[in-house]
Amino acid sequence: MTYPFTATFASIAVAELDLDGPGGPVLSLGPAPGGPPLGEGDIYALVRLRGRPAATVLGRAGAGEDPAEVLTAAFRAQKVRADQKDLGRYEPAAAGEPHAAAEPHAPPRTTVIVGTRERAGQLARALDSLLAQDHPDFRVLVVDNAPVTSATRDLVASRYAGRVDYVHEPRPGLALAHNRGLAAADGAVVAFTDDDVIADPHWLTALSTPFAADPGLGCVTGLILPARLTTPAQILLESHGGFAKGFEPRLYDPARPPAGEPLFPFTAGSFGSGANMAFRADALRAVGGFDPATGTGTPARGGDDLYAFVRILSAGHRLRYTPWALVWHHHRETWQDLENQAYGYGAGLTAYLTAILVRRPALLPALLAKLPRGLAHARAITAHRPDGEAESGPGVHGGHGARHHPWPRGLSRLQRRGMLYGPLGYAKARRRISGDGGPA
Structure with missing residues (x-):
């Protein structure tokens, strides 16, 4: 299968954005070498709050723009758009979870x-x-x-x-x-x-x-x-x-x-x-x-x-x-x-x-x-998703311009x-x- 829109895909830099840096938000390159450098263009970033993963965000840095500022603004806008249930995930970790204020349990061997x-x-x-x-x-x-x-x-x-x-x-x-x-x-x-x-x-x-x-x-x-x-x-x-x-x-x-x-x-x-x-x-x-x-x-x-x-x-x-x-x-x-x-x-x-x-x-x-509903579920997860109806994974919040990249019928x-x-x-x-x- 040859995907017809290959030319519309541009490489995206992967980064981490720590909102609690000593001098404000700190942006660093992601874990894998060999990807696009941080700078002008699309950047996909993991956002950390108090050291823990909190969200991902996609932003485009233009010429002369600070990528950290662009991604921070995108994250703030994304957070405002989230409903109150989603906002709960940005609260401090629950007891028993890593990075909680008081962690009473040591990890087992x-x-x-x-x-x-x-x-x-x-x-x-x-x-x-x-x-x-x-x-x-x-x-x-x-x-x-x-x-x-x-x-x-x-x-x-x-x-x-x-x-x-x-x-x-x-x-x-x-x-x-x-x-x-x-x-x-x-x-x-x-x-x-x-x-x-x-x-x-x-x-x-x-x-x-x-x-x-x-x-x-x-x-x-x-x-x-x-x-x-x-x-x-x-x-x-x-x-x-x-x-x-x-x-x-x-x-x-x-x-x-x-x-x-x-x-x-x-x-x-x-x-x-x-x-x-x-x-x-x-x-x-x-x-x-x-x-x-x-x-x-x-x-x-x-x-x-x-x-x-x-x-x-x-x-x-x-x-x-x-x-x-x-x-x-x-x-x-x-x-x-x-x-x-x-x-x-x-x-x-x-x-x-x-x-x-x-x-x-x-x-x-x-x-x-459960089989009847299971068949309906199977059909849904394998359905062709046309332009404008692409699913947004829970970790991407619609990132990477999913609306421009429909899931091919062949897949x-x-x-x-x-x-x-x-x-x-x-x-x-x-x-x-x-x-x-x-x-x-």
């Missing part, structure tokens, strides 16, 4: 698991950010998934010896890699991220501390923002929401299903993403970990994170989303990447639902009862085709694992 395959360059960038965490007690574990070279092993041995542990998983599949890491983890909490992220220094503390405050918590997810916006594919994806889930903390409790989500807990995509998630280790082990027939690297194409979210909730544990746990994600750069992602998202969605029903048949009546069709394929992909993955002698 945590193992960070990074599944990777033949991407040593990206992995090094991710590991550098993980080793800079302010968490007082953590371990980083790399799981080398079905490698064809020794590049990952060599990187860990030469550059991170004594600081990063290495585990080899010979069978392909992200869920298999995560399960291998879970088996080797020694923390009360296991956190998962990808090799294409840069973690904020406070990420792990923010992600793991809620477990100490809430014994019934089984999973915590966090905020994912774009590390770069330099290609049309990256800008289009982020202008339609990207991976962001907004700046309001949310608690999902199976004992009190959210009124605004009638499909709960089967709308697992709203809970978070696999690039930024943590689990109470005992709870994740008790539900059997990740389904090995799901995830990137299998015929199912995805769904491993969604499966784990629903299994944790269906076992009676709570799930919390906290925007203070931030990672910056390197979105895929090409149109082919975006097409693959659209198809894989659709396939993973129905593959994980198939996995849930295979593993937990008792959930079938609940799923069937919507690919998502739907992926959804049709997902159950078949899951069945193929199970057969392959059984053929390899592993548990399916």
